[in-house]
Amino acid sequence: MTTVYIVKTGEKFLCTAEDGDIGMALEIKEASSFLSYEEADKVAHEHADPGCEIVAVNIMRG
Template sequence: MTTVYFVKTGEQYLCPGEDGDVGLTPSLEEAEHFLSYEEAELAARENAGPGYLIITQHRQ
């Protein structure tokens, strides 16, 4: 089992942007996943507004 992390900001999630930057999507399926909590936290601090959430998901 693998654990991945998503960053939710408001009603959207961080996702890969068209130009290589970070974008936002309302869809968890299109969201960027991170392989460590620390990586997700860094992305959130750099790209999400205050009050972001880091969501943990376990995948097989």
């Protein structure tokens, strides 16, 4: 199992667009994931609205 972190702002999630820009995804499966809380927090401060959440997600690899 691996833990990754995503940034949730309101009902949407930060994601990376094909051109590399930061965008918003409607579904968690489209969200950008980060390997550390610190990395997710840094991106959140740079690109998300105040009051956003850093959410830990456990991924099963099999």
